[in-house]
Amino acid sequence: MQVGCIDYTGYEWTASKVQERCGGGADSTYSPSACPTEDLVGSCVSDEGGPDEYIFRFYAPVFDTASAEEACLSGGDGTWVPAP
Numbered sequence: 001m002q003v004g005c006i007d008y009t010g011y012e013w014t015a016s017k018v019q020e021r022c023g024g025g026a027d028s029t030y031s032p033s034a035c036p037t038e039d040l041v042g043s044c045v046s047d048e049g050g051p052d053e054y055i056f057r058f059y060a061p062v063f064d065t066a067s068a069e070e071a072c073l074s075g076g077d078g079t080w081v082p083a084p
Contacts (some may be wrong), residue, residue: 002059003027005035010053037083041065044072045079055081 008018015032022030035057042065044056056078058068065082072078 002036002039003062004059005057007035007055007057008053009055010047010051012051013054040083042068042072042083043081044068044075045081046075046077048079 019030022028039059041058041060041063043058045053046056047053056072058071063071069080072080
């Protein structure tokens with residue numbers, strides 16, 4: 001079951017930086033592919049337009065739209081984008 005996924009989209013992110021950051025989480029798995037869209041309820045964009053921009057993706061059934069949006073906005077620096 002997919003809980004979350006991060007797309008590192010800013011120009012400062014290199015493959016090695018992403019692999020290093022991903023390796024820090026016990027439940028993390030690095031993939032060079034973009035996050036899947038199946039079961040996506042929405043996304044949270046951080047550092048939008050900046051060199052370190054990344055997009056955290058939220059998935060059902062762990063999240064619904066309301067809980068994902070709340071998680072995104074509670075950090076204070078994210079921009080909520082509902083799934084299409």
